[in-house]
Amino acid sequence: MSLPLNEEHILLVKAWKKFGEEAQLQVLEEECAELIQAISKLRRGKIRFGKVIEEVVDVDLCIAQFRLFNKGILWNQYHDAKVKRLKELIGDFKL
Ligand SMILES: [Mg+2]
Numbered sequence: 001m002s003l004p005l006n007e008e009h010i011l012l013v014k015a016w017k018k019f020g021e022e023a024q025l026q027v028l029e030e031e032c033a034e035l036i037q038a039i040s041k042l043r044r045g046k047i048r049f050g051k052v053i054e055e056v057v058d059v060d061l062c063i064a065q066f067r068l069f070n071k072g073i074l075w076n077q078y079h080d081a082k083v084k085r086l087k088e089l090i091g092d093f094k095l
Helices: 005-019 021-043 049-070 073-090
Strands: none
Touching: 005 021, 005 049, 021 049
């Protein structure tokens, strides 16, 4: 089930407000750990790639909530610096 973007946005806001920042940060922490474990198991051939995607989606939804309530000047500064650094690493690589 994929919700229209506005519905999903509202759902993410409700989740953050209902459970609170501390709880949602803990969920993000746990989901990151699950993703790390899934990647490790994939490399050892213990799970299928779909499980990694599932865990990436979990982390993505947590980050989407975090971003809604923490996007600001500091976010933009870090984002711009990271994109600049990536651009430097890529250099003149051609597709
Ligand atoms: Mg998970």
